[in-house]
Amino acid sequence: MDRTSPSDAGAGDDTLLALGPAIVLVEPQLGENIGMVARAMANFGLSDLRLVKPRDGWPSEKARAAASRADHVIDGARLFESVEEAVSDLTYVLATTARSRDSFKRVRGPEEATDELRLRMGAGQKSGILFGRERFGLSNAEVGLADEIVTFPVDPSFASLNIAQAVLLMSYQWMASSARGRLPPRFSAPEAPPASKDDLYRLFEHLEEELGRRGFFRPPERREVIVEDLRALLTKAGFSEPEVRMLRGVIRSLTRKPADGDEK
Amino acid sequence: MDRTSPSDAGAGDDTLLALGPAIVLVEPQLGENIGMVARAMANFGLSDLRLVKPRDGWPSEKARAAASRADHVIDGARLFESVEEAVSDLTYVLATTARSRDSFKRVRGPEEATDELRLRMGAGQKSGILFGRERFGLSNAEVGLADEIVTFPVDPSFASLNIAQAVLLMSYQWMASSARGRLPPRFSAPEAPPASKDDLYRLFEHLEEELGRRGFFRPPERREVIVEDLRALLTKAGFSEPEVRMLRGVIRSLTRKPADGDEK
Incomplete structure (x- = not known):
């Protein structure tokens, strides 16, 4: 694992993937969840994981085990003392929230949000997405640090996503937004031509x-x-x-x- | 478990939601995963869960615990002895696969697949999505029972989604496709619906x-x-x-x- 070239980490050949948003976990509690987050990110080519004061310390063997083989994400994770520090090098930050909030910030769905992320990336901007604590999400002050809010189109009568699920959805949507329009089904079966x-x-x-x-x-x-x-x-x-x-x-x-x- | 009134099972009040695709887990091993699947489904308004020979039996307290509060999905889950039985009342079945396969079936991405599902539902057809075992997915014969294949746009160098994650993504995309409210351009509903x-x-x-x-x-x-x-x-x-x-x-x-x- 080469930690001196973080931008290459796990991203394969595609430079675009390496430029994906940073995933910022704010005071995550369980190592298992951090590991599942790493695994989710790796599936969709993301690798910039930032941890703000993980409750059970870092590094975490539980996180590594839960990450499956996403070691490059775990090894490349960086620790911060505050959300402000964690996002200091970014220019566009989204806060994920489960509930609607009294806020004047713009609220986007995941699809619209990742479109915006791609737009910003295309303009050379570095972006990140904040995910809150397992128990009570992000504080109002933390949401206040973000530029915009992203929320998930969950059934209002049953809204219960944990952070690993929320990260998975945003990571997937990030990848999907790159494919949209062109949609090259990577695994497209060799369609046999019709008989004469x-x-x-x-x-x-x-x-x-x-x-x-x-x-x-x-x-x-x-x-x-x-x-x-x-x-x-x-x-x-x-x-x-x-x-x-x-x-x-x-x-x-x-x-x-x-x-x-x-x-x- | 009520095996006598399959069509009512677990469906909420909302007719549209009740019309979502059935989620079919083929020989799932861990109760925890089944529970996480139920939770994922509930977040996005799906409730028709079908289990083909769950390894550790059914009902499962581990499943209930992992489902968070998605009890209606757990309670409405139905057991089957084979994939054939589990999909017998459906007319359009997707198989999720992680890898490319030698198959002449059409391969779709999740977005395209859920568009197709909505189209079919709109025409009154019942659909379902097959998810394979934790260890080795679906057999070729099981994939053969499906109409088409859906696969995820994962990073080829790190493809590692568990079944709960795969169900979460399809459930989310199902909900997102309704939010998008646009129908796929290509074809109108097929003239005669497929046979059961x-x-x-x-x-x-x-x-x-x-x-x-x-x-x-x-x-x-x-x-x-x-x-x-x-x-x-x-x-x-x-x-x-x-x-x-x-x-x-x-x-x-x-x-x-x-x-x-x-x-x-």
């Missing part, structure tokens, strides 16, 4: 011939309509060439007599 | 039985792989109930002996 029409038509003919021999088209004057439905059904999926080949094998097999030695 | 999974699975069984009797699965040790491919192929088109009925008629017909008086 010729392949498809030979499948139709094969099937229709075998069905015709078995009296499928009844009454005969409805043959055309039924064929049309069948073809529509077989066209719908855009079957690939291997899929068409498999279907022809299925037809060949089904029209055979069951043989000894096959499954019962 | 139960109908589809009976088609699978019918076809596989007839093929098995005719030695289609060769060599026998490849049976599972071939079945998987077949099912993927038959799932792809999102066949409607009349289409599934037609396909079953096709199978019945093909497995008959050609008779006199039929077409030549």
Whole structure:
């Protein structure tokens, strides 16, 4: 772990990821929660973790264990004595709150907030997000230090997110906001191209011939309509060439007599 | 646990919320995780929790404790013996996977996936999302039962979401997609709704039985792989109930002996 180049930590190749917002935990109580926060961040390419007076001290073995393998985030975490110190190098700070507050600050949803974060980052600004204590969140004074408030669209009748969950959602939304618009599904399956029409038509003919021999088209004057439905059904999926080949094998097999030695 | 009135289970007063996707946990191991899943769901107005063979049994006091106060989700959870059973009343099923898979299924990001879920719900369809085991996720056969795959835009160098985190993200995105209030541009609701999974699975069984009797699965040790491919192929088109009925008629017909008086 190279602690002299914090901007590279865990961010992979993409410089944009390395520029993600700092995650600032204010007086977190449980090491486990800090670990789960690190894990959440690492999943979405964030690595700048800042701790303001963690109750049970730092470093924390419980945090490391809960972080799964997000050691780079745990190792790179920095300690501060106050929120003011923790955000001193930032230019745009969001405070997460669970409840609405008497405040004149602008309140954003996560999506709008991460859009704003990206905008600021694009302009070379450093940003951060404050998360409060497990028990009572952020004090009014701490919220007062932030530029804007971000809150989650939770069901008002059941609002109960812990800090690790809140960090997970913001980290996810941060990553999602980069993908939005372009949305390159990273794991997109190699979409097999549809079979040629010729392949498809030979499948139709094969099937229709075998069905015709078995009296499928009844009454005969409805043959055309039924064929049309069948073809529509077989066209719908855009079957690939291997899929068409498999279907022809299925037809060949089904029209055979069951043989000894096959499954019962 | 009331297994006799599935449609009422745990749904709150709000009809829209009650229409959210079912969350299906496949062989979850730890009660704590199930509880955290319930808590995540409750935050975002989801309540239809389905458990396929939870390892440590059900009900679970650990689950209840971890659920915070999401008792309505825990109390309404339903138990199933298989994924097939758990999704039998649904018409659109997403499988969450962490890794790319050799599959011809369409892969969506969470945002796109929840847009699709809303579209389907708007058309009166019932949907669900499958989440795999803590250790190794979903089997290929289980993924094969789903219509499409949803995966998270995680950092490829650190992909480590547990099931509670994955459920939290999908639940959040579900809520966020309603807040966005915009529908995906691409297609309007499908003309005929897809058949229920139960109908589809009976088609699978019918076809596989007839093929098995005719030695289609060769060599026998490849049976599972071939079945998987077949099912993927038959799932792809999102066949409607009349289409599934037609396909079953096709199978019945093909497995008959050609008779006199039929077409030549």
